[in-house]
Amino acid sequence: MSLGGDDGYGGDYGQDPIRTGGASPRGHLTRTHLPEGDDDPFAPPRRGTTRPGKPSRNLVTVVGVVVLLIAAIAFANRDDGKNSSDSGTDNDSNTSANSRATAPTGERPVEGKDDATGIASGFAKTEQGAQSAAANYAVALGSADMLNRDRRHGIVSQAFTSAAAGPLQGKLDQAYSTETLRKIGLDANGKAADGMTYISRTVPVGTKITKYATGTATVAVWCTGVFGTVGEGSTNPVTNDWITMTLKLRWTGNDWKAESFSQQDGPAPVNSDRTASTADEIAKAVEEYGGFTYAR
Incomplete structure (x- = not known):
C-alpha cells in the first residue's frame, strides 16, 4: 500500500494514499x-555464465555445497554404535550447540x-x-x-x-x-x-x-x-x-x-x-x- 513520498510521514496525504503499484531502492538484501x-541460513547461489562445453565455476560450487550438506546431514544422523550406556558419558553434555544441525x-x-x-x-x-x-x-x-x-x-x-x-x-x-x-x-x-x-x-x-x-x-x-x-x-x-x-x-x-x-x-x-x-x-x-x- 503506497502512502506517498518523502516528507517523513509517507508523502502528500492530499493525494490518493492507496498504493497503485511500484518498486524500491537498492540495498544489501540479507533479511x-x-x-x-x-x-x-542457506540461500541459493547466483547463477553464472558458462562457456559452451564447460561447466561454470558457480555450478561446481553448487555441486560442492550440496555434497557437503548431504555429508553433514549424514554425519549428524549417523549411529556410530556408541551411547551413554556404552561409554559411561552423557552425549548431550559433550555436544556443543553449534554442532547440532538444527540448532538455532x-x-x-x-x-x-x-x-x-x-x-x-x-x-x-x-x-x-x-x-x-x-x-x-x-x-x-x-x-x-x-x-x-x-x-x-x-x-x-x-x-x-x-x-x-x-x-x-x-x-x-x-x-x-x-x-x-x-x-x-x-x-x-x-x-x-x-x-x-x-x-x-x-x-x-x-x-x-x-x-x-x-x-x-x-x-x-x-x-x-x-x-x-x-x-x-x-x-x-x-x-x-x-x-x-x-x-x-x-x-x-x-x-x-x-x-x-x-x-x-x-x-x-x-x-x-x-x-x-x-x-x-x-x-x-x-x-x-x-x-x-x-x-x-
Missing part, C-alpha cells in the same frame, strides 16, 4: 523471514507481540534488532488494517513513538478519507461491499541500515506485496507492486519505535509470463496462509 522464530543461531529476534495489533515487540538494541523492527513495522503499515480508523490508530500507537503517533494519526486520517476509500470501492470503515474482500499484504524482501548511532537508526526495507479487491464484478483486481519503505527509528521504552517513514517505488524485477491466478484463488490464499514475524 530472513521466519515463521515465528525459525531461520534458514543468533539473537532471539523478539521478546513478544502486541495482543491488539499482532505487531512484534521487544527488539534487541542492535543493528539487527532495528532491522527486525523496521521489517515488522513495514508489514503493518502496508496491511489492509490501515484502511480501518480504529485498527490504524492501534498500529500507529504500537509502531511509533508517543511524540510521533498523534500527528501521524491525523495525517493518515486525512489520507484515508471517506472519499479516498470510496474511489476504490470501500466504505468509511475500509470494508469492501458484500461479496467482496479488499486485500493488502506487504512482504519484506530485504533490509539495510543506512544510518546507525546509539539509540537511533534509519532502515530501508525493500518490499513486494499484493493489493486489490476480489469478488464478482470487482473493478480493482488484485495486483502486485515493489516498494522501499524507509523508517527512522528511536530506542525508547526499551524497544525500537518509528519516528517517521517514507516510501518510494522499486526496485522492481521484470514481470514473468506466469498465468495469473483467479480472484477466488488469491482470496483463498490470503485467508489460509498466515503472515510471518520478520527477523534479521
